[in-house]
Amino acid sequence: MFTLMYPERIIFGCNALEQLSEEAARFGRRVLLVSGHRAMRKSGILDRVVNQLDSGKMEVTLFDEVEHDPSLGTVDKGIKLAREKECEIVVGLGGGSALDVAKAVACLSKLKGHPREYHQGREVEAAGLPFVAIPTTAGTGAEITSNSVITDREKKVKKSIRSPYMIARVALVDPLLTLSLPAKLTAYTGMDALTQAVESFICRTSNPISDSLALRAIDLLFHNLPEAVREGENVEIREKVALGSLLSAMAFSQTGVGAVHALSHPVGARFGVPHGLACAVLLPWVMKCNLEVCREKFSLLAYQMGREKPEEVPQVLRELLKEVGISPTLKEWRIREDDFSLLISQSRGGTMSKNPRKMSDEELKEILRKVI
Numbered sequence: 001m002f003t004l005m006y007p008e009r010i011i012f013g014c015n016a017l018e019q020l021s022e023e024a025a026r027f028g029r030r031v032l033l034v035s036g037h038r039a040m041r042k043s044g045i046l047d048r049v050v051n052q053l054d055s056g057k058m059e060v061t062l063f064d065e066v067e068h069d070p071s072l073g074t075v076d077k078g079i080k081l082a083r084e085k086e087c088e089i090v091v092g093l094g095g096g097s098a099l100d101v102a103k104a105v106a107c108l109s110k111l112k113g114h115p116r117e118y119h120q121g122r123e124v125e126a127a128g129l130p131f132v133a134i135p136t137t138a139g140t141g142a143e144i145t146s147n148s149v150i151t152d153r154e155k156k157v158k159k160s161i162r163s164p165y166m167i168a169r170v171a172l173v174d175p176l177l178t179l180s181l182p183a184k185l186t187a188y189t190g191m192d193a194l195t196q197a198v199e200s201f202i203c204r205t206s207n208p209i210s211d212s213l214a215l216r217a218i219d220l221l222f223h224n225l226p227e228a229v230r231e232g233e234n235v236e237i238r239e240k241v242a243l244g245s246l247l248s249a250m251a252f253s254q255t256g257v258g259a260v261h262a263l264s265h266p267v268g269a270r271f272g273v274p275h276g277l278a279c280a281v282l283l284p285w286v287m288k289c290n291l292e293v294c295r296e297k298f299s300l301l302a303y304q305m306g307r308e309k310p311e312e313v314p315q316v317l318r319e320l321l322k323e324v325g326i327s328p329t330l331k332e333w334r335i336r337e338d339d340f341s342l343l344i345s346q347s348r349g350g351t352m353s354k355n356p357r358k359m360s361d362e363e364l365k366e367i368l369r370k371v372i
Contacts, residue, residue, distance in 0.1 A: 002207040004254055005146060007133070007168040012246060014239065016174040017048065017134065020091075021056025023170045027130035028088025030059045034078060034102035035093040036066045043180040045136060049093055061085045063105075066098045069151045069158060069268060069275075075115045078105035082129065091132045095189065096140025096149070096275070099133050103166045104148040106131035115161070119150055124163035133168040136177040138228075138242040139189025139276060141196060141249025143171040151269055157346065158269030175235065175242035183229045186241075187324040188276030190225040193245040194218065194320075195260050195279040198287070198301065200252035202294050203354040213251035218304045220244030226323045258355035259347075260286045263364065266346035271333045280326050284317040285367045286355075293357045335372045340365045 011019055024031060031053055040046040041064070053060050063078050082090065082105055090109075092102025107128040108115055118124060133143035142148075146167045147160035181189070194217075200206060201214035221244035227234065228241045263286075264278035291298055291310060298310030305316050321328050335343075344364045352359070 002209070002254070004209060005164055005167060006144065006250065006253075007171045009170045010144075010173065010246070011170065012173045012243065014174065014176050014235065016172045017052060017177065020049065020052040020132070020134070020172060021058065023172065024053060024058060024089055024091060024132055025056050027169065029057065030086055030088045031061065032078070032082045032085065032087040032090045032105065033060050033062050033093060034066060034090060034105060035062070035064045035098050036095070037064060040064070040094055040136065045177055045180070046093065049091070049134065053091070061087060066094065066101045068097060069272070070097045070101045071151050071153045072115045072119055073153070075101055075104045075108070075150060079109045079115065082109045087129065089130045089132065091134065093134045093136065095135070095137040096142045099135060099140070099142035100148040100150060102133070103131050103142070103168065104150060104161055107148070107161075107163060107166045115150070116152065118161045119152060119159065124161070124165050127165045130169045131166070132170045132172065134172045134174070134177070137181055137185065137189040138175075138178050138238070138245035139192040141193065141245065141253060143168055143173060144246070144249035145253045156269050158265045173242060173246050175239040178238050178242055179233055179235070181232065183232060183325065186232060187225070187229050187326055188274050188280065190221060190228065190241055190245070191280035191283070191324065191326065192276035193248045194221040194225065195283050196252040196257055197221065197248035198283065199257035199260055200248070200255045201301070202290060202297050202356050203255050203258045204356055205255045205354050207255065210251040210255045213247045215300065215304060217244045217248035217251060218301065221248065222305050222320065226320070229324045256354040257351055258286070259352055259359055259364070262347040262349065262352035262355070263343065263367070266343045267330070267335070270339070270343065271335055273330060273333050277326065278330070280321055281328060281330055281371050282367065284314045284321070285370045287317060288314040289359065289363060289367065290355065290357050330371050335368070337369070340368050343368065
């Protein structure tokens with residue numbers, strides 16, 4: 001038995017952004033537009049979104065203070081602004097950080113208590129404001145998921161606030177918005193999407209629907225991401241990668257992921273390693289450990305990647321890192337063996353439990369040795 005939960009409307013395709021004003025108007029007129037500091041303004045995408053909302057006679061309040069690995073303090077600021085302006089709808093514009101802040105602000109702005117309480121496990125008991133997601137990267141899947149990944153700066157803990165109430169009412173996925181994404185971020189976010197698809201496919205909680213979505217996502221991402229990194233202005237390739245990212249999100253949002261993501265969160269929170277980079281470097285080594293417990297699925301992975309033997313999958317993934325310009329180690333981030341025990345203890349939880357193989361502390365330490 002399995003249950004599927006998705007946004008009520010997913011609109012995919014070039015120029016999907018042109019439907020924003022019509023979609024947003026269904027929920028109200030006063031909009032809180034959430035984005036990052038600079039990228040959306042520099043690319044001109046922010047102006048396009050504001051113009052779209054203006055054309056629908058919407059009253060827009062801009063909250064553009066979202067940082068990399070957003071904090072509880074940023075979410076709290078957004079909530080206060082949404083309340084002050086009596087906003088009726090929240091629109092998130094950007095990568096995973098902007099969308100995660102937007103969905104947290106939308107979800108919690110009608111509730112009592114500080115965001116920290118929900119970060120620490122307090123249940124979200126009622127619906128908040130409607131949330132519309134506009135991703136500008138092809139990777140995080142935050143436009144589909146029912147969680148918001150937020151960092152507690154004081155405790156150096158990065159984890160999710162989770163609730164079905166966080167699911168977007170509308171996800172507008174326009175591949176044209178990814179054209180301005182730099183090559184490095186294209187590689188990082190694309191590898192995040194590929195990791196999500198692979199982990200969804202082999203995790204303990206996979207189901208027939210998620211498997212179909214994940215396999216198609218793997219096919220699209222594995223074969224098109226290198227060219228997207230090399231030729232960022234190729235619309236056809238960007239569209240394929242964006243579709244792969246969307247399908248990956250539709251898969252893992254229903255199943256969860258596994259040990260790669262479980263380890264990547266504390267690595268990111270404590271050392272500032274970009275999430276997509278951490279996932280990319282950890283993926284081949286975690287897959288090598290998982291191989292023996294799910295050989296049948298690894299055979300299908302190998303086939304999607306153009307290989308014959310399941311044993312080839314970890315090496316193929318290492319080769320892909322080189323092709324997209326990602327270093328195979330995290331050496332420059334100065335992670336030491338003394339840090340391993342804390343990283344591993346913080347990786348334990350629901351995400352790690354979905355990994356197809358139960359990982360011992362020593363096995364996880366050996367993976368970390370490989371990546372540093």
